[in-house]
Amino acid sequence: MQNAYQPIFSQAIENMALIPIVMIILLLILSTCSCAAISSSESTIQTEQNVDGPKYGSQAKRLFQSHNYISTHKALDYWAISPYYIAQQNERSCSVASITMIVNAARVAKTLTSNEELATQQSILNRVNSQEWNRQVSSNGIGVTLNQMKQLVEASLKAFNIQYISVEIIHTMDLSEETKQKFHKILIENENSSTNFLIANFDGSIIFDDVQYGHFAPIAAYDADHSQILVMDPERQNYEPYWISEDMLLHAMVTQDPESAQYRGYIWIKIFE
Numbered sequence: 001m002q003n004a005y006q007p008i009f010s011q012a013i014e015n016m017a018l019i020p021i022v023m024i025i026l027l028l029i030l031s032t033c034s035c036a037a038i039s040s041s042e043s044t045i046q047t048e049q050n051v052d053g054p055k056y057g058s059q060a061k062r063l064f065q066s067h068n069y070i071s072t073h074k075a076l077d078y079w080a081i082s083p084y085y086i087a088q089q090n091e092r093s094c095s096v097a098s099i100t101m102i103v104n105a106a107r108v109a110k111t112l113t114s115n116e117e118l119a120t121q122q123s124i125l126n127r128v129n130s131q132e133w134n135r136q137v138s139s140n141g142i143g144v145t146l147n148q149m150k151q152l153v154e155a156s157l158k159a160f161n162i163q164y165i166s167v168e169i170i171h172t173m174d175l176s177e178e179t180k181q182k183f184h185k186i187l188i189e190n191e192n193s194s195t196n197f198l199i200a201n202f203d204g205s206i207i208f209d210d211v212q213y214g215h216f217a218p219i220a221a222y223d224a225d226h227s228q229i230l231v232m233d234p235e236r237q238n239y240e241p242y243w244i245s246e247d248m249l250l251h252a253m254v255t256q257d258p259e260s261a262q263y264r265g266y267i268w269i270k271i272f273e
């Protein structure tokens with residue numbers, strides 16, 4: 001009988017030996033999520049930690065609580081982006097949602113023909129037709145990096161017949177005066193025209209009391225007098241548009257993406273048509 005059970009016992013020992021290896025592989029996969037919003041397990045942690053705390057903490061102010069700037073300024077980007085404010089399809093697809101908003105906003109002044117559809121997240125993915133992007137933004141994907149976003153933004157705009165464009169990736173590597181001034185200058189230029197757009201790539205845990213997560217979101221307005229930035233966060237399951245300070249967003253961008261081992265930052269998009 002001992003001989004009969006021996007293979008089963010050996011198999012059990014071998015399976016037990018695999019458990020630590022499987023755990024290590026799972027940890028590695030989770031640690032390389034470069035542009036995931038909050039995963040379900042992280043959301044659980046957030047809920048447990050902040051079950052009685054304010055949803056937006058002390059750093060962010062909901063648009064509903066502060067819309068004086070939108071009422072008293074042209075806020076060109078806000079009016080270009082807000083009609084197309086959408087929720088990301090899953091926890092990994094903030095890149096798709098952010099790009100979809102920008103593609104629609106970039107066409108806001110155009111007179112579309114009756115057979116031209118607005119961009120949707122699925123039509124963006126279909127037209128760009130990148131297997132890698134589809135894989136990365138699937139529910140078990142790892143998201144995309146800031147460097148990848150340059151090519152994806154370009155391909156998405158061109159897929160919707162916006163050909164004359166400039167897409168620049170800026171990695172924010174420090175909190176030096178030079179970094180702050182460059183961002184400030186671009187924020188002002190961006191606010192004055194709806195033919196240019198900014199997408200921020202930041203660590204949400206700097207803004208919200210949460211575990212670390214990389215994220216993409218369009219910037220919809222900049223109140224220079226009060227150094228406040230309006231973020232159209234596509235993680236709509238948890239957030240609505242919110243204002244955060246210029247310093248706070250910069251702090252959240254001066255963080256490293258574990259997938260690329262590079263600093264996060266922002267995407268500066270210009271349309272020339």
Ligand SMILES: [Ca+2]
Pocket residue numbers: 077189190191192193194195196197198
């Ligand atoms: Ca702009």
